Amino acid sequence: METQAALNYSRIAEAIAYIKDNFRAQPNLDDVAEKVHLSPAHFQRLFTEWAGTSPKKFLQYVSVEHAKKILGETRTTLIDATFETGLSSTSRLHDLFINIEGMTPAEYKNGGKNLRINFSYAESPFGSLLVASTAKGVCYLAFEENEEVASAKLKAKFPNAVFQQKLDVMQQNALFIFQHDWSKLNQIKLHLKGTDFQLKIWESLLKIPMGKLSTYGTIAEQVGSPNASRAVGTAIGSNPVAFLIPCHRVIQSSGALGGYMWGTTRKTAIIGWEGAQMYSSKELEL
Template identity: 40%
Template sequence: MHYAPDTVQRRWSSPLGAARLAATPRGLAGFWFEHQRHWPAALLDGPPPLAEHPCAHPVLDAAEQQLAEYFAGRRDHFTVPLELPRATPFQHAVWQALRAVPHGRTSSYGALAERIGRPAAVRAVGAAVGRNPVSIIVPCHRVLGSGGGLTGYAGGLERKAALLALEGAQAARAIA
């Protein structure tokens, strides 16, 4: 994945652990729990690392505010603008399908594959979900295995379970 040259980052202490946000002046480009699977080390840890932006930044500030409201149970969708990194059209289609899974509901990898018109691409959908650069805001944690079990979350299954519990999601409330 390729990020715009004017991308900056900021550390944020989430209720589920240290995280990093990345943004351009146009939108949020990333949210990762520190050192999660698919952590973009070359981008965030250098050399040279993405510039740290501790001062006011409208997009980073809005993302932090909305994430804090989400964790406090006062927000069920995000309005911060996104500027997702350059990726494949397939990955972007999967990430767009993730955004359609409502708060408090879940989906399966197979259902996402169906939704994007690629029913045989379940494994590829799983790989694209795992590489989602904007965790929580593009809700990859809402995707469960075909049997409704917790599977694959780059931030760790404990975090996935905590996010689903925060939203009151249950496998029985899954959407097709």
């Protein structure tokens, strides 16, 4: 049975997709509310509760055409351009500090043999997810509405590991990232399966501040491989931990969103949600 949180997310995701596909027509509150079969007042409350801002402001955050213009002309970010002199000078809520430890070559090669992996299911602002961890850190996080499908995908990543459905401290610390109290983010640890190049790319993604956007080409330059944008894109696309490593903050140099393993609608929603959190923080500081 679909939970209320999952139902709310599906409605908001549908609204985001509608806004994204019809932004040129500038749909108003009534138009979008009708699309998701809610009254305007109910939709306004639900959307504001979920995103921390109104549907009208959310549209500003996720406008792809606006991203194309500012990235092409001024090389600033979508959020910078939206608020012009706002967030660029605002102190961050918290610096995201995540320790990454790559699995040993033996662990990588044998599919997780001798690894004990705990996993659990949780709700987030972007739908249901599965989070898994070893004794060293979080090794997997994926958005997935179906629990059986989610666990099957996890076990395919580590076919020789021993699994237990259990929520542990590693997972709890990681899930704080979806809350407004982000004081425990420095306790997040990751234990990832990847090549040296992939780990290098994933580490570079952690340097993109919340509320900011980067491009595949910029990431390639930062890791010293300016001509390897395609390889960088492949490494970004293989990110095993959704949201914690913010691959959603990387878009194409043209300003188009580009792909996302967990769906472009969800990517659009996450970018907007992060912008809303940063804007709410700025308002609190004024």
